[in-house]
Amino acid sequence: MLSQWIRLTAFALCLVSGSVQALTTEDANAMAIGDTDARVEALVKAMATADDKTAVFLQALADDAVKLVGTRAFMVKGDKGVDPVSGLEFALPDEAEDIINNNRMRGELDSALAALKLFSKDAGIRLAATRQLQSDADESKLPLIEKALATEQDAQIKDLLAMVRASALLNSTDITQRLEATRLLATSTQASTKTALLARLDQETDPGVKLALQKALREVEAALAWGDRLGAMFSGISLGSILLLVALGLAITYGLMGVINMAHGELMMIGAYATYVVQGLFQQYLPSAFDWYLLAALPVAFMASALMGVVMERTVIRFLYGRPLETLLATWGISLMLMQGVRTLFGAQNVGVENPSWMSGGVQVLGNLSLPYNRLVIICFALAVLGAVAFLISKTRLGLFVRGVTQNRPIAACMGVNTARIDTYAFALGSGIAGLAGCALSQVGNVGPDLGQGYIVDSFMVVVLGGVGQLAGTVYAALGLGILNKFLEGWAGAVLAKIAVLVFIIIFIQKRPQGIFAMKGRSAEA
Amino acid sequence: MQGQNSRRFTLKALTAAVALSGLSAMPAFAADTIKVGILHSLSGTMAISETVLKDTVLMAIDEINAKGGLLGKKLEPVVVDPASNWPLFAEKTRQLLTQDKVDVIFGCWTSVSRKSALPVLEELNGLLFYPVQYEGEELSKNVFYTGAAPNQQAIPAVDYLMSKDGGAAKRWVLLGTDYVYPRTTNKILRAYLKSKGVKDTDIEEKYTPFGHSDYQTIVADIKKFSAGGKTAVVSTINGDSNVPFYKELGNAGLKAKDVPVVAFSVGEEELRGVDTKPLVGHLAAWNYFQSIKNPTNTEFIKKWSAYAKVKNIAGHKDKPLTNDPMEATYIGINMWKQAVEKAKSTDVDKVIAAMAGQTFKAPSGIVSKMDEKNHHLHKAVFIGEIKADGQFNVVWKTPGPVKAKPWSPFIEGNASKPDEPVKK
Numbered sequence: 001m002l003s004q005w006i007r008l009t010a011f012a013l014c015l016v017s018g019s020v021q022a023l024t025t026e027d028a029n030a031m032a033i034g035d036t037d038a039r040v041e042a043l044v045k046a047m048a049t050a051d052d053k054t055a056v057f058l059q060a061l062a063d064d065a066v067k068l069v070g071t072r073a074f075m076v077k078g079d080k081g082v083d084p085v086s087g088l089e090f091a092l093p094d095e096a097e098d099i100i101n102n103n104r105m106r107g108e109l110d111s112a113l114a115a116l117k118l119f120s121k122d123a124g125i126r127l128a129a130t131r132q133l134q135s136d137a138d139e140s141k142l143p144l145i146e147k148a149l150a151t152e153q154d155a156q157i158k159d160l161l162a163m164v165r166a167s168a169l170l171n172s173t174d175i176t177q178r179l180e181a182t183r184l185l186a187t188s189t190q191a192s193t194k195t196a197l198l199a200r201l202d203q204e205t206d207p208g209v210k211l212a213l214q215k216a217l218r219e220v221e222a223a224l225a226w227g228d229r230l231g232a233m234f235s236g237i238s239l240g241s242i243l244l245l246v247a248l249g250l251a252i253t254y255g256l257m258g259v260i261n262m263a264h265g266e267l268m269m270i271g272a273y274a275t276y277v278v279q280g281l282f283q284q285y286l287p288s289a290f291d292w293y294l295l296a297a298l299p300v301a302f303m304a305s306a307l308m309g310v311v312m313e314r315t316v317i318r319f320l321y322g323r324p325l326e327t328l329l330a331t332w333g334i335s336l337m338l339m340q341g342v343r344t345l346f347g348a349q350n351v352g353v354e355n356p357s358w359m360s361g362g363v364q365v366l367g368n369l370s371l372p373y374n375r376l377v378i379i380c381f382a383l384a385v386l387g388a389v390a391f392l393i394s395k396t397r398l399g400l401f402v403r404g405v406t407q408n409r410p411i412a413a414c415m416g417v418n419t420a421r422i423d424t425y426a427f428a429l430g431s432g433i434a435g436l437a438g439c440a441l442s443q444v445g446n447v448g449p450d451l452g453q454g455y456i457v458d459s460f461m462v463v464v465l466g467g468v469g470q471l472a473g474t475v476y477a478a479l480g481l482g483i484l485n486k487f488l489e490g491w492a493g494a495v496l497a498k499i500a501v502l503v504f505i506i507i508f509i510q511k512r513p514q515g516i517f518a519m520k521g522r523s524a525e526a
Numbered sequence: 527m528q529g530q531n532s533r534r535f536t537l538k539a540l541t542a543a544v545a546l547s548g549l550s551a552m553p554a555f556a557a558d559t560i561k562v563g564i565l566h567s568l569s570g571t572m573a574i575s576e577t578v579l580k581d582t583v584l585m586a587i588d589e590i591n592a593k594g595g596l597l598g599k600k601l602e603p604v605v606v607d608p609a610s611n612w613p614l615f616a617e618k619t620r621q622l623l624t625q626d627k628v629d630v631i632f633g634c635w636t637s638v639s640r641k642s643a644l645p646v647l648e649e650l651n652g653l654l655f656y657p658v659q660y661e662g663e664e665l666s667k668n669v670f671y672t673g674a675a676p677n678q679q680a681i682p683a684v685d686y687l688m689s690k691d692g693g694a695a696k697r698w699v700l701l702g703t704d705y706v707y708p709r710t711t712n713k714i715l716r717a718y719l720k721s722k723g724v725k726d727t728d729i730e731e732k733y734t735p736f737g738h739s740d741y742q743t744i745v746a747d748i749k750k751f752s753a754g755g756k757t758a759v760v761s762t763i764n765g766d767s768n769v770p771f772y773k774e775l776g777n778a779g780l781k782a783k784d785v786p787v788v789a790f791s792v793g794e795e796e797l798r799g800v801d802t803k804p805l806v807g808h809l810a811a812w813n814y815f816q817s818i819k820n821p822t823n824t825e826f827i828k829k830w831s832a833y834a835k836v837k838n839i840a841g842h843k844d845k846p847l848t849n850d851p852m853e854a855t856y857i858g859i860n861m862w863k864q865a866v867e868k869a870k871s872t873d874v875d876k877v878i879a880a881m882a883g884q885t886f887k888a889p890s891g892i893v894s895k896m897d898e899k900n901h902h903l904h905k906a907v908f909i910g911e912i913k914a915d916g917q918f919n920v921v922w923k924t925p926g927p928v929k930a931k932p933w934s935p936f937i938e939g940n941a942s943k944p945d946e947p948v949k950k
Contacts, residue, residue, distance in 0.1 A: 036691050064913075102911060102921040103807045104691050107783035135784065191753040192784075198754060228750055235742035242740075347840040348569040348607075349577050350766050354801060355773070361804075362777050368749060372777035375742075444773070445739040446766045450570060454737055489743045494734040495704050 023053040025072070028084045031057070032066055032073035032099050040108050044140050047112055055116045057084040062109040067096040111136045118148035123157065130160045135192040137168040163188060170200050178209050186216035189223045189367030227369035232490050233483070238375040240482025241382035244475060245440055246455045247462035248389055249433035251474040253309075255463055256393075256406045257426055259317055260328040263335035264459060265452020267431045270308055271301035271438025272447045273342060276351050291356040294439070301439035302432040308338075309431025313424050321423070335452065342449045350448035359443060374443050381440055385433060390471060392429070402426045406469075461505055467515030476516055559602035560595075560872055562587060562859075563622035565633025565643065565654075570610025571737040571765040575851070576635045578795055578842070579657060580605060582852045583632045585833040586859040596866055604628055610736075610765075612642045619643040623650045629872040630655065630862055632855060636764060637661060637707040644669070653874045655858035657851045659790060659812070661710035662932040663940075667947035668874070670861075670881060671902045672854040674813050675930035676714050680760075682907045683788045683811035684715060686922050687758040688722065693786055695758035697728040699748050702762035704733035711762055711790070717936035728755070738767045741774040749778065752785045759787040768792050772800050775808075782807025782911070793849035794916065798841060802916045812850035813905040814890040815918045826856065826889040847916075853889050857903065860886050861896055892927050899946040902930030 023046065030042035046054055060066050060075040067076050074081040074092070081092040101109065110132060117129035126148075137145065145165050152158045166181035178200075185193050197220065201213045246268060253261045261267075275297040282293035312334060320327045355374055362372040393399040401422045404412040413419050441451065462481060466473030481501065488497035509515075564583050566576040587601045595601060604626045608614040615634065622628045623646070630653045634640040637660050647654050647668040659674035686692040700715060702708025712731055719729060730751055732744060751757060763771055768789070775787065788809040794816050797805075816827065827848055834842035841847075865880035866872055881896050888894040895904045904927035910918030933940040 100919045100921060102691055102919075103693055103783045103786055103809075106807060110783070191749065194753040195755060224750075224753065228746070231746045232743070235740075235746065238742060239740055343569060347577075348573045349840060350574050350769070352798060352800075360777065360801065362779060364779075368753070370779050372774070374773075374777060445770050446574075448573070448766065450737075454739065486743055490747065493732060494738060494744070498735060 023051060023057060023085055025083075025085050027054075028057055029071065029073050032061065033068065033071065036102060036105050039105060043108055043112055047115070047140070047144075050116055053084065053087075055113070058109055058113050058116070060084075061099070061101065062106065062113060064098070064101065066099050067092065068099055069093060069096050073099065107136060111138075111141065115141045115144045118144060118161075119151075123154050126152070126154070127157050127160070130157055130164060133164045134160070134167070134190055137164045139168055139171065142168050167193065167196050170196055175206050175209060178204075178206075179212055182209060182212045182216050186219045188220055189227070190220075191224060191368040194220050194224060223366075224368050227366040230366070231369050232486055234369075234371055234375075236483030236486035237479065238379060238482070239486055240479035241379040242437075242441070242444070243458055243462050243482050244478035245378070245382045245385060245437040246434070247459040247466075247474050247478055248385060248471075249430040249437060250459045250463050251430075251466070251471055252389070252393075252402075252433065253427055253430035254460070255469045255471075255474070256402060257423065257430070258322075258324060258406075259320075259427070260324050260331065261430075262328055262332040262456065263312065263338060263452075264331075264430075264434055265454075265456035266335045266338040267305045267308060267434035267452070268438035268441060268455060269342065269447075269449065269451040270338065271305045271435030272353070272442040272451055273346060273351070273438075274301040274304040274435065275439045275442045276346075276353050276447055279353055291358060294356055294359075294443075297439055298436060301435040303435075305435025305438065306428040306432035309428045309434075310424055312431070313427040317427065318420065318423060339449045339452075346449075348449060350446045353442040353447050355443055378440050378443065381436075385436055386471075386475065389429075389433065393471065398422075398425060464509065465505060465515055467517035470515070470517045473515055473517035558599050560597070560599050560866075561602050561604055561626055561628040563626065563628035563631035563633070564603055564605045565608060565615065565618055565622065565631050566635065567610040567639075568605075568607040571767070572610040572635055572639075574766045574769075574796060575764075575791070578839075578847075578849075579632075579635070579851055579855050581834070581837070581839055581842075582830075582855045583859060584837075585830065586856055588833070589829070590859075590863055596863055597870065597872070608633075608639065612636075612638050615639040615642040616646050619646040619652065619654075620650070623647075623652045629653070629874075630877070632657070632859060634658070635851070636705065637710075638705045640664075640669070641706065651874050653862075653877060655855070655862060657854035657858055659850070661707045661714070662930075662934050663710055663937065665901060665932050665943075665945075665947050667878060667901075669901065670858065670896065671930070671932070672858040672861075673851065674905055674907070675902055675932050676711060676934050677931045678813060678905050678907055678928050679790055679811050680711055680715060681718060682922075682924065682928075683790070683809070683909060684718065684760065686811075686909050687760075687786060687788060687809075691921070693758065693783070694756060695786070696724070696755045697751065697757040698724065698730070699751055699757060699759045700729065700731045700762075701744065701748075701759055702731075702733055703736055703738070703764045703767060705736070705764075707764070708733065708762035712760075714934045714936045715760060721936065734763070734767065736765060736767070739770045741767075741771045744771075745774045745778045745780065748785060749780060757785050759785060761787055761789040762791060763789070764791045768796050769800055772797070772805055772808075776801065776804030779804075782809075788909075793851070794847040794918070795849050795852075797912065797916045798845075798847065800916075802912055803914050805912050806914050808912050809909055809921075810912070810918060811907065811909050813907060814848075814850040814853040814888070815908055815910045815920060816848045817910070817913075817917045818889070818891055818908070818920060820889075820891040822887050823889040823891065826853070848889075854903075857886050857888050857894055895927065897929060900930060900932060901947060902932055904929050 027042060027046045031039055031046060065076045066073050075084055079092060080089045082089050114129040114132035117125050120126050145168060149161045149165060152161055166184040169177050169181040172178055197213055197217045204210045204213060250264050253259050278297040278300050279293050282290050316330050317327060320330060359374040359377055362370040364370045401417050404417060405419050405422045409419055462477045463474060466477035485497055485501050488500050564580050566580045567573050568577050584603055587603050590596060591600050604622060606618045608618045622631055632655045634643060634656050635658050640656055644666060648666060652668055654669045655672060656669055657672050659679045662675045687695045698719060700712040702712060716729055748759060786809055788811055790811060792810050793812060830848055831846035834846045861884045864884050865877045869876040869880040882898045884896045885893050890906055892906045897904060906927050907924045908920050909922040910920050913919055933943045935941060
């Protein structure tokens with residue numbers, strides 16, 4: 001009964017306004033209610049006569065801000081309902097129902113909105129809209145695209161629009177238009193173009209167009225291959241940078257000091273949990289500056305792990321210098337205690353560490369290659385930590401003492417170096433760097449009590465492969481292993497890649513036990 | 527000499543530790559309680575999913591005890607932690623059955639853990655309620671499967687993705703953790719897809735180890751594969767690997783309307799630690815979602831929220847979430863209670879006989895029924911899309927409950943297998 005009444009009013013409204021050039025209540029309802037097929041059909045129909053009100057309504061639909069009251073669709077603004085046609089506001093009743101858009105509907109809404117945004121005054125919005133249409137242009141949008149193409153002034157947008165028009169024309173019934181479109185699309189670097197060309201090739205009957213399609217496909221694939229190669233390279237470097245971070249601390253405690261520190265992973269875990277705590281504090285006391293919590297978390301993570309390192313060194317490890325096997329057992333015990341401690345404090349479940357908003361998403365480099373910000377930041381961070389450590393070891397007084405003590409403890413002591421204190425400092429430094437690694441890991445992986453377990457084997461592999469006692473070796477080993485792992489993974493899958501890398505390391509260490517870089521001179525025998 | 531000393535010390539310490547842990551596990555022998563074993567990983571890679579199931583059982587036990595218990599006795603929970611360590615599931619099952627003498631066990635999530643506990647259950651004639659969707663290919667007299675069989679989850683999900691509304695997918699990436707559940711499910715799906723005319727070159731299977739955390743290559747490969755035609759991803763990744771996978775998916779800009787990912791082991795709880803805004807529209811297939819609106823579910827959520835607050839359950843006390851395996855656990859323990867009442871005994875064989883045909887008003891909105899023969903529940907299937915707030919919008923559902931087919935017809939040789947446990 002009610003729907004009939006609405007239909008009547010809508011009809012009356014149409015008659016009164018005397019124009020079909022506007023959003024009607026009927027249109028709005030048809031786009032919001034019913035099964036997806038009917039809604040898409042209504043959307044296409046409404047697009048033909050779209051005006052500002054249509055755009056507002058579509059945006060609201062796409063934002064899930066449309067509700068159903070009875071059989072009428074209303075936009076929601078705060079706690080008020082807004083009539084999409086008249087713009088009148090009213091209090092939204094409690095029984096208002098959500099409207100659910102599935103993927104297909106959301107896709108249709110997005111591309112309809114993009115088509116409308118082609119006429120925005122802001123060039124940035126127009127560009128974004130054009131990009132959006134690249135992957136989902138179809139013939140129904142063609143009139144709008146052509147209209148936009150005719151008025152567009154910006155050269156970059158114009159070129160892109162021409163491309164969008166070509167992909168919409170790819171399924172045209174006119175052979176010359178298809179040919180022209182195919183020729184233009186051959187210069188594309190978008191993965192979606194390949195999809196479109198392949199789909200067309202399946203249906204194409206004209207031999208001339210078929211040839212052109214095949215040629216275009218080859219060119220697009222060649223362009224895409226570059227993106228793939230660079231992508232594999234990048235993920236290798238990214239994994240390498242993570243390996244470098246987790247191994248750097250160990251390069252100091254194991255490489256320089258000779259402590260087989262099985263608790264290294266747990267020191268990273270402490271750094272990650274420190275990040276989690278700082279995140280919690282920011283959420284509670286400084287929500288406005290939440291995006292920058294990570295910067296505050298860095299020193300906290302460093303200090304937390306370094307302090308833990310000092311406690312470990314003072315209470316256990318200093319009694320075990322020169323007895324590597326016993327440090328192994330002792331630190332393994334400590335690692336179990338640390339894990340259980342964290343489990344008791346924070347629970348056995350993983351805790352959620354969020355990426356700050358400036359680390360979410362990625363930068364589009366090529367059509368099919370986008371580099372995630374969090375990985376870029378971690379690569380830079382690993383380089384910065386590496387630089388700082390290299391500087392500390394080779395250029396500062398502390399670094400000199402550390403090298404002196406590790407090379408010849410009695411002589412260094414004779415020279416007046418307080419070797420016990422230097423040991424503590426060096427161990428704290430190694431532990432602190434593990435904390436920094438933990439802070440970085442919290443941005444890409446899970447933070448849980450077992451976090452360290454997953455990385456301890458990797459970090460020892462890197463240090464041993466690089467050559468014990470060598471920072472440079474650690475760097476080469478980390479990057480080498482990262483890239484090797486990623487290339488193998490692309491070729492044989494994650495499980496086999498892991499096995500292959502382990503086999504490689506076993507063989508390598510057998511042939512060359514001293515690692516990539518061997519220590520030269522007297523210190524090698526020490 | 528010193529080395530030997532320390533070795534002896536380690537041995538002593540180990541013995542002491544073992545003795546201690548043995549002591550702490552010693553049950554208090556109270557004669558007038560019914561013991562209920564809870565066998566869920568509270569640490570390790572599966573803790574993300576399983577911890578909350580332990581709490582669900584505890585909540586149901588509290589609830590039953592508050593109403594006067596069972597057969598005039600109180601229920602007494604015995605919680606053990608098999609720590610995501612598969613062989614430990616067998617050991618803990620033995621401990622529960624022989625030392626603690628529990629009458630029933632609620633537990634397991636991964637199929638490999640269930641397969642590990644199964645021989646012990648059959649040997650000692652124990653009773654396990656298994657609350658998670660799985661690959662089928664198993665039917666034991668000693669197990670009741672309250673999660674979905676493949677035809678109650680995987681097959682409908684694939685059907686939906688092939689439909690126009692689901693995106694009319696032509697190419698498929700079957701992505702999973704490397705163990706029995708994903709491998710078998712993908713075997714069934716491959717056979718099913720082939721029966722629908724999908725070519726082998728349009729199906730790609732990929733596996734990662736448990737706890738895998740670097741999904742760059744996989745996501746890049748999915749992107750590459752999807753350029754060849756409309757692609758859908760079926761994910762059987764289990765445990766905390768899902769968090770880095772979805773993070774990578776979001777960062778790489780792979781949108782659901784281009785390449786939808788349907789997951790079989792990701793629910794409200796697994797998405798807790800993930801920023802779901804970039805994931806809007808990716809799917810999950812389950813037999814229950816928290817967002818389903820009906821009075822039974824409202825009450826279930828209310829109960830859980832109150833319980834989580836009282837017990838101070840991390841995470842849930844501020845943001846209570848329910849999910850499908852929690853519902854299945856809740857149905858399981860309530861059906862077991864009804865069966866015990868019907869049998870007037872906790873004797874395993876009597877309870878098994880009484881379980882046949884039990885019904886329970888499930889939070890998913892249907893009256894769930896335990897099949898008379900095949901130890902599986904009749905369940906309605908829902909497909910949900912992830913919303914920005916981490917909940918799911920139900921976009922498709924079966925008209926009514928579906929009977930489970932533990933022996934999938936898409937695996938060769940299954941046609942002749944009987945639809946009930948074979949007596950040994």
